[in-house]
Amino acid sequence: MTSTVAPNGPKNFIYSIVDEDLKSGKNNGRVATRFPPEPNGYLHIGHAKSICLNFGIAKDYSGTCNLRFDDTNPVTEEQEYINAIIDAVKWLGFDWQERMYYASDYFERFYEGAVFLIKKGRAYVCDLNADEMREYRGTLTAPGKDSPYRHRSEAENLDLFARMRAGEFPDGAKVLRAKIDMSSPNINMRDPVMYRIRHETHPRTGDKWCIYPMYDYAHCVSDALENITHSVCTLEFEDHRPLYDWFLEQIGTLPHPQQIEFARLNLTYTVMSKRKLLELVSEKLVDGWDDPRMPSLIGLRRRGFTPQAIRSFCEKIGVTKQESTVEMGYLEECVREDLNVVTPRAMAVLNPLRIIITNFPEDKVDYLDAAYHPNDPEMGTRQVPFTREIYIEQDDFMENPPKEFFRLRLGQEVRLRYAYIIKCEQVVKDAATGAITELHCTYDPATRGGSALDGRKIKGTIHWVSAAKAIKAEVRLYDRLFNVANPSGDKDVDFKTYLNPKALVSLTNCFIEPALAKVKPEEKFQFERLGYFCVDFASTAEKLVFNRTVTLKDSWAKTRKQHES
RNA sequence: UGGGGUGUCGCCAAGUUGGUAAGGCACUGGAUUUUGAUUCCAGCAUUCCUAGGUUCGAGUCCUAGCACCCCAGCCA
Numbered sequence: 001m002t003s004t005v006a007p008n009g010p011k012n013f014i015y016s017i018v019d020e021d022l023k024s025g026k027n028n029g030r031v032a033t034r035f036p037p038e039p040n041g042y043l044h045i046g047h048a049k050s051i052c053l054n055f056g057i058a059k060d061y062s063g064t065c066n067l068r069f070d071d072t073n074p075v076t077e078e079q080e081y082i083n084a085i086i087d088a089v090k091w092l093g094f095d096w097q098e099r100m101y102y103a104s105d106y107f108e109r110f111y112e113g114a115v116f117l118i119k120k121g122r123a124y125v126c127d128l129n130a131d132e133m134r135e136y137r138g139t140l141t142a143p144g145k146d147s148p149y150r151h152r153s154e155a156e157n158l159d160l161f162a163r164m165r166a167g168e169f170p171d172g173a174k175v176l177r178a179k180i181d182m183s184s185p186n187i188n189m190r191d192p193v194m195y196r197i198r199h200e201t202h203p204r205t206g207d208k209w210c211i212y213p214m215y216d217y218a219h220c221v222s223d224a225l226e227n228i229t230h231s232v233c234t235l236e237f238e239d240h241r242p243l244y245d246w247f248l249e250q251i252g253t254l255p256h257p258q259q260i261e262f263a264r265l266n267l268t269y270t271v272m273s274k275r276k277l278l279e280l281v282s283e284k285l286v287d288g289w290d291d292p293r294m295p296s297l298i299g300l301r302r303r304g305f306t307p308q309a310i311r312s313f314c315e316k317i318g319v320t321k322q323e324s325t326v327e328m329g330y331l332e333e334c335v336r337e338d339l340n341v342v343t344p345r346a347m348a349v350l351n352p353l354r355i356i357i358t359n360f361p362e363d364k365v366d367y368l369d370a371a372y373h374p375n376d377p378e379m380g381t382r383q384v385p386f387t388r389e390i391y392i393e394q395d396d397f398m399e400n401p402p403k404e405f406f407r408l409r410l411g412q413e414v415r416l417r418y419a420y421i422i423k424c425e426q427v428v429k430d431a432a433t434g435a436i437t438e439l440h441c442t443y444d445p446a447t448r449g450g451s452a453l454d455g456r457k458i459k460g461t462i463h464w465v466s467a468a469k470a471i472k473a474e475v476r477l478y479d480r481l482f483n484v485a486n487p488s489g490d491k492d493v494d495f496k497t498y499l500n501p502k503a504l505v506s507l508t509n510c511f512i513e514p515a516l517a518k519v520k521p522e523e524k525f526q527f528e529r530l531g532y533f534c535v536d537f538a539s540t541a542e543k544l545v546f547n548r549t550v551t552l553k554d555s556w557a558k559t560r561k562q563h564e565s
Numbered sequence: 566u567g568g569g570g571u572g573u574c575g576c577c578a579a580g581u582u583g584g585u586a587a588g589g590c591a592c593u594g595g596a597u598u599u600u601g602a603u604u605c606c607a608g609c610a611u612u613c614c615u616a617g618g619u620u621c622g623a624g625u626c627c628u629a630g631c632a633c634c635c636c637a638g639c640c641a
Contacts, residue, residue, distance in 0.1 A: 009581095010581090012578095016581075036641095038640085038641055040640090040641080070641070072640095072641085073640065073641075075640090076640075076641090126639095128639095129639090130638080130639060133639075134637070134638090137637060138567095138637075139567085139637055140566095140567055140568075140636075140637060141566060141567045141568095142567080142637095143567090144637090171639085172639065174639095175639050177639095184568085185567050185568040185569090186567090186568055186569075186636080187567090187568080187636060187637050188568095188636075188637095190637085193638090193639050195639085196639035197639080198639085212639095214638095214639075214640085214641090215640070215641050216641095219641085235569095235570070235571090235634080235635070236634095236635055236636080236641095237635095237641090238569055238570060238635075238636090239568075239569050239570090239635070239636050240636090241569090242569095261570090263571085263634095268576085274641095316577080316578090316589060316590085317577055317578085317589095318577065318578050318579085318589095320571090320577090320578075321570070321571065322571055322572075322577095322578090323570090323571070323633080323634055323635090324576080324577065324578090325576080325577090326576065326577060326590095327575090327576050327577080327590075327591075329576085329590070329591070330576070330577070330589085330590050330591085333589095333590060333591090334590095336602090336603095340602080340603065341603095345600075374598085374599090374600075374602085374603075375603065375604080404601090406601075407601090415599055416599090417599060417600070418599075419599095449599085450599045451599070458599080459601090460599095460601085461598095461599045461600065461601095462600090463600075526600085526602085528600045528602080529600045529601085529602070530600090552600075552601095552602050552603090553601095553602065553603090554601070554602085555601055555602090556601040557601090558601095559601085
């Protein structure tokens with residue numbers, strides 16, 4: 001398949017590079033990328049940026065994008081992670097067709113390549129232990145010195161390397177090193193390790209191998225074997241590019257993909273390193289990788305984020321080489337944008353306050369029509385039951401409200417969404433505590449549906465639920481995982497000390513309208529005036545659980561805060 | 566004090582050959598609204614890390630600084 005340059009101008013600097021390559025006829029107009037995760041953890045929103053970029057390039061240039069597991073280190077990698085990664089990429093909406101590969105598929109080829117480099121005098125077996133090797137490597141400012149094993153004969157190297165593979169030596173006894181330049185100012189070029197001995201069972205190759213290739217050697221060769229044209233990776237590999245190029249030049253017979261580096265994603269109020277996320281999981285500070293507080297893709301999914309929202313976010317933040325930290329609010333805005341158009345509305349009361357409509361008959365149930373979406377009639381309507389006793393949100397009533405409060409107050413009217421205009425006649429309090437226990441109100445029968453035909457203006461509209469007909473549910477309110485923007489900012493303070501204890505607040509006395517009795521996990525709704533909610537993975541008809549994805553924007557919250565301060 | 570990168574509005578980010586600072590988010594007004602939601606309209610960088618220089622003209626070119634990030638795993 002042949003590609004043409006980006007029709008509407010390049011999206012980012014990588015597209016510009018691809019455009020140039022296409023114009024100059026490089027790779028015969030072919031564009032091939034890959035997404036190469038290491039299966040040692042779950043994918044997070046940062047990976048989504050890379051996935052969208054790599055699969056996006058392939059799509060925009062009619063090229064291909066492979067999924068390739070970088071499984072060269074069996075001590076940290078597991079099948080569980082492989083499965084989770086496959087699910088996550090699929091869920092995000094990308095398709096690698098039949099092109100799912102594993103670096104471990106190439107182990108025999110890597111081995112042959114290593115033998116070739118030994119024969120070429122470009123690799124040698126070294127007996128230095130880890131400490132000695134560090135010593136010989138030199139420092140950032142001082143050059144290293146040659147290993148005493150650097151000048152072994154070809155025959156000896158070949159013999160030793162074969163015996164490494166055969167399992168004759170214990171872990172750490174020997175390594176295979178590239179013979180480059182111990183005085184290079186780039187530390188990666190100071191005779192880097194190509195193979196180490198690890199007597200370890202590999203998730204895919206089992207016990208077939210006890211030597212495993214290092215990233216720098218395996219990655220470039222994998223790219224070349226798959227005929228990748230543009231090998232996109234993150235900034236920290238910039239220093240490794242000379243090594244990437246060195247291996248392929250020395251081997252000489254393989255295609256030579258171009259490595260291009262971009263800045264990884266950082267988000268405020270969370271952490272993005274697999275190590276830190278794993279720490280939260282294994283120390284049980286969260287409920288696993290799929291905890292809705294986590295920035296993992298499975299966590300975001302459980303929280304109610306849509307693939308569309310995540311893709312749109314990745315599109316909007318752009319791709320550059322500048323280290324950047326995107327505001328969490330931006331991600332949140334992207335979900336709202338998607339959920340707003342896609343999600344049916346419903347009513348739920350999270351912190352119920354009982355209201356008795358004193359002039360409404362005891363046993364009467366009045367079914368009222370309510371639209372599933374105010375701006376999209378095609379989503380249809382449902383009926384909501386109105387009864388003498390209802391619940392409203394505790395926040396929607398104030399005894400001594402400021403002037404700007406236009407919800408329910410004593411002696412004043414408010415509209416119940418899709419129902420009636422009611423007036424608060426009496427506040428009933430607990431004699432002992434003084435806490436408000438219920439409100440007595442009257443309704444105006446002439447306002448059925450919520451409109452005042454006499455033209456009187458009702459500023460406030462609040463949501464409600466029938467006490468008799470509502471269904472009880474648990475609602476989990478999520479907030480940011482950390483209470484500081486950059487929890488990793490101070491190297492002397494453990495990031496976990498900034499964990500936000502209120503990141504999860506579970507409400508078990510919530511009521512939802514009966515139309516939602518049969519919801520299934522992952523169904524999404526907007527609870528009017530409250531936010532977007534998603535049915536939890538573990539929710540059942542007997543015990544409904546909703547997760548709050550995000551709140552709605554709330555300009556009242558701002559003015560209320562101004563009043564409080 | 567070695568090497569590799571990056572510096573354009575509070576946060577992202579355009580700005581291909583020098584021609585007089587896109588867009589999104591946030592924010593601030595205002596309109597519509599039976600969600601204080603949505604939608605809509607308006608405002609929001611005389612200035613591009615700093616200082617010099619070249620030029621009729623510089624975010625874009627030159628020089629010298631400064632700041633921040635990455636690299637001394639037999640991790641990726």
